[in-house]
Amino acid sequence: MEPLLRALEAVNERLVTCHLCGNVDTVDPCGICADPRRDPRALCVVEDVSDLWALDKSRLFPGRFHVLGGRLSALDGVRPEDLTIDGLVARVEAGGIDEVVLAMNATLEGQTTAHYLAERLERFPIRLTQLAHGVPVGGELDYLDEGTLAQALRARRPVG
Ligand SMILES: [Zn+2]
Numbered sequence: 313m314e315p316l317l318r319a320l321e322a323v324n325e326r327l328v329t330c331h332l333c334g335n336v337d338t339v340d341p342c343g344i345c346a347d348p349r350r351d352p353r354a355l356c357v358v359e360d361v362s363d364l365w366a367l368d369k370s371r372l373f374p375g376r377f378h379v380l381g382g383r384l385s386a387l388d389g390v391r392p393e394d395l396t397i398d399g400l401v402a403r404v405e406a407g408g409i410d411e412v413v414l415a416m417n418a419t420l421e422g423q424t425t426a427h428y429l430a431e432r433l434e435r436f437p438i439r440l441t442q443l444a445h446g447v448p449v450g451g452e453l454d455y456l457d458e459g460t461l462a463q464a465l466r467a468r469r470p471v472g
Pocket residue numbers: 330331332333334335341342343344345346
């Protein structure tokens with residue numbers, strides 16, 4: 313156990329928060345921000361680093377990320393200034409970004425945060441998109457909760 317613990321400690325000591333996106337890595341800027349193959353015009357906004365890792369593992373998003381560090385919550389007293397929202401606005405304001413994807417969780421607080429961000433980013437000439445919420449892959453309709461089903465129905469699109 314001893315060598316393993318020492319190795320873990322060594323990694324932990326080297327972890328830093330990327331000053332550009334808020335990702336946690338052993339280098340700053342992080343591997344994603346420093347990767348020239350990433351599309352700099354697409355930015356995906358997530359609540360937490362774990363969401364960034366989940367999305368990045370899927371390899372479906374070609375751009376870069378922005379970690380908010382949480383979600384707005386009246387209950388927990390999380391206000392806009394507690395999150396990296398000003399940093400996000402500054403990144404968009406700096407230009408060079410065509411699309412911002414709001415990838416908040418499908419919770420009340422996540423959606424409240426997405427609405428707030430949409431208002432803050434409204435004045436910029438960007439395409440503002442949001443993750444579609446709906447029937448999960450492998451999901452059977454009769455097992456879905458009412459909220460998921462309602463979202464899926466609202467986000468319905470033409471066939472083919
Ligand atoms: Zn980064």
